[in-house]
Amino acid sequence: MTPFHxxxxxxxxxxQHAANDVGRLSQSLFDASVDLNPHQIEAALFALRSPISKGxxxxxxxGLGKTIEAGIVLCQLWSERKRRLLVICPASLRKxxxxxxxxxxxxxxxxxDARTWRDAVKLGKSPLSQKAIVxxxxxxxxRIRDELKAIAWDLVVIDEAHKLRNAYRESNKIGQGIRWATEDSRKLLLTATPLQNSLLELYGLSTLIDEHIFGxxxxxxxxxxxxGGDLEGLxxxxGGFCRRTLRNQVTEYIRYTERRAITRPFRPTDDEHKLYEAVTAFLMRESSYAIPRRQRHLTELILRKLLASSSMAIAGTLETMKQRLETLRDEKVKDDPEFTELLVSEEDMEDDLLDEILDIDPPEAETETENQPPTIDRKLLNQEIAELANLANWAKSIGTDTKTRTLLNALDIGFEQMAATDAQRKALxxxxxKRTQTYLKQFLEANGYAGEVVxxxxxxxxxxxxxxxxQWLLANRDTGRITGSRDIDIRAALIEHFRNQATILIATEAAAEGVNIQFCSLVINYDxxxxxxxxxxRIGRCHRxxxxxxxxxxxxLNERNDADRRVLELLTEKFNLFNGVFGASDEVLGSIESGVDFExxxxTIYQQCRTPAEIETAFKALQAELDESIQARMTDTRKLLLENFDEDVHERLKVQLSDAKAQLDKFGKRFWLLTQFMxxxxxxxxxxxxxxxxxxxPLQGIATGRYHLISKSAPKPDHNAQSVAESNADYGNFLYRxxxxxxxxxxxxxxxxxxxVAKVVxxxxQHRTRLHLVEALRGKFGYLVLTALAIESYQREEYLLFSAIADDSSPLDQETCEKLFSCYAEMAGxxxxPDAIExxxxxxxxxxxxxxxxxxLEANHKHFNEARExxxxxxxxxxxxxxxxxKDTKEQIKILQRQARMATNLDEQHDIQQKILKLEKQQRRQxxxxxxxxxxxxxxxxxxxETLERRLTQxxxxxxxFxxxxxVV
Incomplete structure (x- = not known):
């Protein structure tokens, strides 16, 4: 190495490389702690290929990693100092x-969200102008569309974009708002289900990207x-803005295992069943002080979930409801949406429930409803308080319920299955x-799993x-793995503890988001x-x-509950969640518009149906509705429009992988050599x-200690690590990126x-491999300059251009000079x-x-011509x-003229002629x-x-x- 190297x-x-150059992704792929899959590289390059595309x-x-593909693009833009980046996704996927x-x-x-926005404003920060991806x-x-519109985002990623496929309709308020707020920004849409039931869905998605793709x-x-629609033309x-990779195209790169489902039935005792019936009767009342008017259905949904969870869960919630009524005893009854929010946060339920509550605008004024009196009837209120107290005490008296005892048997069966496949003895x-979580931990630790539950x-x-x-912070204080975010670090610590020490992880819905637990292969849905x-x-945390x-x-499965049995059948048969290689297909899951709405x-069935016959009828109706949305009538069209039938797709992916690995190998080697020299x-x-x-x-703030270079090619220890970053941490103290x-x-x-200016030999x-181009120069000498060229057009492109001649005045090409600088060298003064050489x-x-x-310019002209076309x-x-x-008006006139000729009386003839005159007037206007x-x-x-042409100017x-x-010697 020399200073010139x-x-x-x-x-x-x-x-900064040109848009369609694999080298453009070198920095983002090198810095990313992800495995390298060729279809993901290809997708990221597709997203970046045109500097004037709107998305x-x-x-x-x-299961093919669309999030990874988007992450590569975001990482690349971040490395290029384009850092106004936004991700819009369903509430449950934010974390x-x-x-x-x-x-x-x-x-x-x-x-x-509403809370973090308020917190940022209180601290004097601009919520959308932070040094982070929003x-x-x-x-x-x-809700904040006006604020989003005011920012020139470098990229907006929209995940699960099929949920906005009707954004072109004025009735779709959320879609319209997001479309308007981001219309001037480049977008990256992600969805496994771009086409479900109608070709118009493709039109709707195109309008999110660019209103000028179609008319x-x-x-x-x-x-x-x-x-007779022109599907080939479509x-x-x-092809200009949509890319789809199928699982069968990448099976040689990605291995998937099977799912195997086991149902464990349990039969509640008479006392448990009577409690269930009593709480159900309470929830079915038309009028109640215990359940707030606003978000009534959502509150009932939450209470139903807790009732099915455990006697301890419903006992604690009934106690909370009782305490709320006691505080309202001498006050005017108010709409109390904070109560529903409290239930969700106390029990650590899914974020989309909380999001639905937070996104309800507060009412301008309280109004009376037929379901709840405007003033307190103290007698009725006291009766409800007493009833809630009685139900809560009854639930507490149950103790260890039948379902909990069944869990021990389920774990035994699961661990037998793990032993048969040599899988780790781990259960999720x-x-x-959250109350059930604490209760189960205490129960398991008292029944053979002491110290093994987290x-x-x-x-x-x-x-x-x-x-x-x-303990984790102490163990990792010198590793560079501590992010400084307690939320992220404590999650990593707990998952690592589960991986290395514990046997059972009991998780609320929070663990269904953003946690990868591939080292565990037993999932138990207690609720x-x-x-x-x-x-x-949930299953995807492990089956991935x-x-x-x-x-x-x-x-x-509760054998005494017909509705529970039908729900399990619905999830199993209609959604195929528990069996097969991939679980639920994207087509089937995509048919559910909103999980909360579906729940x-x-x-409604639980609340309104009492007899087995009523339950069966209601579920059959829901199933018929699902059959309508899940049916495969669009399958052939979907294949024609979205699937890639190129015979060379595997070969192309291999080449892509080979090119990317070669780039990364060169990138890593040069970074290592540069670090050694500096x-x-x-x-x-x-x-x-x-x-x-x-x-x-060399600088204040950079810690001394051991550093390990990230390397995609170096062997890594196999600890079933959660991430490459964790594996690399075993090599040294700091990850070096x-x-x-x-x-x-x-x-x-x-x-x-x-x-x-110096002489370099x-x-x-000493080079380990043959370099024929350089070997041909052995014994020769000459002169060389390196020029940096930057071109600003649709985007910035940077080039490093060698100009060199040998002693016989013959020129050296760019490739020869690049290979020359991959050789070791020494300065010789x-x-x-001479001026002639200069x-x-x-x-x-x-x-x-x-x-x-x-x-x-030629490449940019190509982009320009694509955009113009x-x-x-x-x-x-x-x-x-x-x-x-x-044309439609002309057809209507022809139809009316035929009707006029067949008219049986003057009045009918007159009416038709009036319609024809009206249409002829419309025809002239058209x-x-x-x-x-x-x-x-x-x-x-x-x-x-013209705007594109102005931007084309370089x-x-x-x-x-130097x-x-x-x-060369």
Missing amino acids: AKYYSYDLTR VLLADEV QWAIELEEKFNLPSVVL VLSYNYAN DVNAFRSQYTNA RQRL IFTES EFSGTNNSSEATAIYQ LPWNPQRVEQ YGQLHDVVVINF KRIL LQDRARFDDQQLIFDLVQS LSHPLGEYVVDHGKIIDTP FNIS ITSW QRLQQDAQRHVKATISQS KLEKWADDMVLAAEKAL RQEIFQVEDDVIVKRDQLI KTETKRL AIEWA
Whole structure:
């Protein structure tokens, strides 16, 4: 290594490549703690390929890592200092996004909702202008749409985008709000189900990206949805902004295991069943002080979940309800939505329930309702308080219920299955109640599992969790794994404790989000959610990429509850959640618009149906409705439009993987060599382990200690680690990335290292592999300059251009010079060269710069032509819509003229003629409108094209980095 190598490597490691160059992803892939899959690299490149595109839709099937694909894109933009980044997703996925961005890509993020917004404002911060990726729910994004609109976002990621497929309709308020707020920003849409039941869904998704992809909805309908629609033409247009990878295309890269379901029935005692019936009767009352008027259905839903969970869960909730009524005893009865919010947060239930409560706007004034009197009837209120006290005491007296005793048997069965497949003796138990969680931990520890049980919740604020967290902090104080966020770090600590020490993890719904537990292959649904998306999310914590064993899923069934039995049948048969290689298909899950709405439908059955016959009839009706939405009538169309039938798809993915690995190998090697050179007096290096000990820190804030280079090719210890970052931590104390402050120091100082003109001798004989291009130069010498070129057009592109000649005046090409700098070399003193050589190299450099600029211009012209073609088609669509309206009017006139000829009396004839006159007037107006539409569309199209042309204009800057006299020995 020489200072010239250091400067060249420093610029090369951070330069901005052209949009469609695999090298553009080098920095993001190198810094990311994720396994490398070729379809994900290809998808990320597709998302970045056009600098003037307004966005793309990534539609890989479930389980192929769309979040990873989006993460690669976000990571790359972050590394390019484009940091106004926004993620909009369902409420239940917000925390998962934040954690995955942190753990897998080392990217900071902030989840914003009504509370965190208020907290930020109180601290004097601008909530949307933080040095982090902003994560929002759909509802909250719509609520703050004016604030979102005011920011020029570099990228907006919309996850589960199929939920907004009707955003073009005015009735879809949330979709309309998000579409308006982000219309000027580049977007990345993610969905496994871009097409469910209607081609118009594809139109709706396209309008989220860019309103100029297709014309209006009428034009789209007339071209593609009617009989004889041009599906091949639609496929071609989708190809410009939509990419879909199927599981069967990547099976050689990703291995999936099976799911095996076991149902454990239990039969409650008469006392338990009577309590259930008594609480049910209380919940079915039309009028009650105990349940607030607002969010009544949501409150009933929560209480139903807790009633099915455990006697301890419902006992504590009934006590809370009683205390609330006691505080209202002498006050005017108020709508009390905070009570429902309290129930959700106390029991650590799913975020989308809380989100639904928080996103309800407060009423302007209290109003009377027929279900609740406006003033307190003290007698009725006291009766309810007494009744709640009685029910709560009854629930507490149950003690250990039948379902809990059945859990021990379920664990025995599950662990037998684990032993048969050589899987680890680990069990993940899900409950919907924090009270049930605590109760189960105490029960299990008293029945053979003492010291083997750990709890995981949304707050993780128990004394035991805090102790585990403190131990983890102590063990990792020098590893670089501590993020500084208690929420993220304590989750990592608890999962690691479960992996290394505990046998059972009892989790509330918080663990269904953002936690990867592939080392466990036994999932027990102690409480079974009614929401199929939530069930799939739970199982997906263990049954996912990286799972080595078949996953056993155990569900409990109350034999004395017909509704519970039908819910289990529905989830099993209609959604196929528990069996098969992939679990629920994306098509089936995508048919559920809203998990909470679906749960409310089932709640209605529980609330209204009493007899087995009523329950059966209601569930059959719901099942018939699901059959309608799940049926496969769109299957053939979906395949035609969205599936890739290229025979060379596997070969292309192999090439993509090979190219990316080659780039990363070169990237990692150069970063390592640069670090060795820049820190040679401050650190001790181990080339075999890719470890170095920093003895003397170059800057305040950079800790001394052991650093380990992230390497995708180096072997990693197999500890079933939660992430590559955890595996790498076993090698050394600090993960060493390009984005680490030490990495940034090395690169920044490498760029400004002193490089006066000198003689450099390259030693090809010491190179480990054959370099034929360089070997041909052995014994020769010559002169070389390196020029940095930056081009500003649709985006910034940076090039490092070599210009070199040999002693016989023959030129050296770019590839030869690059390979020359992969060889070891030594400086042989400061030198100078004749003016003629300087003049020749200057001329060569200018020609190289001009050629590169022309090449860039040609590539940008291609992007420009694609965009112009899109606008031409949009213009044609808009005119077609006007012409279609005129054609429809003509057809109506013809029909009426036939009817007029067949009219039997003058009155009928007169009525028809009046209709014809009205339509003929409309026809004349439509003919005039066609010309007007054509004129307006052409003006709009030309304005858009002119804007693109202005952006195409290039600005360039060049800078000589160094000049050397070279020789090869």
